[in-house]
Amino acid sequence: MKVRYSLFIWLALVVTACSAPGQDTIESATPTAETPAQAGASPASGSQGAPVDAADDVIFGRNDDGTFFHGAPDAPVTLIDYSDFL
């Protein structure tokens, strides 16, 4: 019985030690959302990303110009979708 209990404790410590760094990384990549909109931003230049949620490789954030993005803030290609909800 003591052997089983010790094995359980050992496994719990190993799992905890292995998972902690990943959790820290996600939290540190989660700054606060920026306030809306500085006027005068242009569609071509208004993409200084601030990721606010990162989990399972999905990043959602807001640009300095107030628009929203999906993806890595420093991705080599920025695809701007100009469209109307109607």
Next chain:
Amino acid sequence: MLGAEPEIVANHVLAGQVKLVYWPMLDLGPNSENAAAAAFCAGEQDPALFWAVHHALFEDQRSVYLAQRDYFIDTAVAQGADGQAFEACYDGDEMRTLLAELDATRRDAGVTQRPTFDLNGQRILGSQPYETFAEVIAIQLP
């Protein structure tokens, strides 16, 4: 955009190649602005909520044409937005001012066709199949 978006997200956004940005066009009356306000006000609480409401509105596009205030509130809340904070944003002037500024900026940039896509300065006009986007993305990648 919903047509090619799932494939763009799966193949390029999640791979770190593409950052997808939504820029509102307000050409079709009050509900163009109201729908955009709904998505942006949800995003004010959490950028992930912007995309959730964005998708919900596009998937129910027929309803958006004639939707009333309650429809937008219900849609945002259904996606997880806090109703009270959402209503304060939706009914306020700040987000409406931002949307008007963004719309003016895209007009100044010469974007008039719905939809228009800009990939690092290269424009694609109108809805296009995924393959069209994939070709341009491949050219743009370093």
